[in-house]
Amino acid sequence: MIELNSEWFVGGLSILMASLVAWNALVFSPAIYGLRSIAVIKARYGRQAACGLLLGIAAILLAAGVMILSGARPGYAVPSNADESNLDRSQGG
DSSP: OOOHHHHHHHHHHHHHHHHHHHHHHTTTTTTHHHHHHHHHHHHOOOOOHHHHHHHHHHHHHHHHHHHHHHHHOOOTOOOHHHHHHHHOOOOOO
């Protein structure tokens, strides 16, 4: 059975989302610029401000994905013993 590590999944998904948001921001995709919050920023401050906001969101997503994949954690976020056990693995034969 294929075992999927949740950290790889979440980190990879975060990086994928960062690339999609950045790409849509740079090509001025109507789908992302039609979102209510982005449309308000675009109407009030202009297209460059909306693009900058989207690129900032993409940078945060990318940084989060890299931190997840590298295993970087704050000092208070120590995994519990239950995370390291075999409790979530299937016991089937």
